[in-house]
Amino acid sequence: MKIALIGYGKMGKAIDAIATAKGHEVILRIDINSKHLLEKEHLGQADVAIEFTTPETAYENVMKCFAADVPVVSGTTGWLDKLPEVKAMAEKEGKGFLQTTNFSIGVNIFFEINKRLAELMASQPQYDVQMEEIHHTQKKDSPSGTAISLAEQVLGAVTRKHAWVNEEATAADQLSIISKRIDPAPGTHTVTYTSAIDDISITHTAHSREGFAAGAVVAAEYLKGKKGVYTMKDVLNL
Structure with missing residues (x-):
């Protein structure tokens, strides 16, 4: 080819x-x-x-x-x-x-896991949800495209969240995406559901490009x- x-x-x-x-x-x-x-x-x-x-x-x-x-x-x-x-x-x-x-093949499998978890959490209002993404300092966009894709999957299922924000959420209906730029970091994405009783987190970490x-x-x-x-x-x- x-x-x-x-x-x-x-x-x-x-x-x-x-x-x-x-x-x-x-x-x-x-x-x-x-x-x-x-x-x-x-x-x-x-x-x-x-x-x-x-x-x-x-x-x-x-x-x-x-x-x-x-x-x-x-x-x-x-x-x-x-x-x-x-x-x-x-x-x-x-x-x-x-x-x-x-x-990344792993990330695309992670997308499917994220989508399914969001569907399961849609009927559990006691859980809040937030996201974090970490990349190298040369990455030009923030949040990452992968983080946006993950956020859109969450918003599509968890209807108590209406929009994502690239900062700490200031309203209950906001999905917070915290972006960090640290070298050397090819890419880490974490989605966390938090309640008074427990937390559920899923994370994908890339080791290289x-x-x-x-x-x-x-x-x-x-x-x-x-x-x-x-x-x-x-x-x-x-």
Whole structure:
């Protein structure tokens, strides 16, 4: 499989190493100094693109992939306001698109556990719920995209909570997400339900970027040759 890497920071380099080890060919390594490669004549040679950049550039990068008719896997977070438009375009024009806040196989299993726990706790009003996420100091968005995904799952089931806030909650209907930036911390997410009697916590801790990078390569393998919009639930058959 021929892969175009859009974004060649620490994550891009980790994906490069894993993809190469699996026998794939990385034909483009695009960073801020080689944006001229984001054109059909170059991108069109790839079977799939993997995009890890910034919230400010992700939309344009995905559009470039669509223009080159190359399926694109995006792991950039912080640009959720544009996602409905991108997904609608992919469905309408038959473009391959997969976006997730976290490619880690463990995290995606954690999502399913979180969703089920929230469903169980929905009828237990004696429990309050809050979240904490810890990442390295270079992470640009806060809270993390993964934390937002977890929060939305909780809000979808625990109806006594109406919105999340990226601070200590000041109202009973707020879901607090506490963000901490500490080096070196690839990523820890904890959801805690607290009552006067006991606490229930679930935590996922990433030890390195390899889990995210490996999942991104698996997603790219899945998306090759496909059209339409997919998620990691499709990739992992969850």
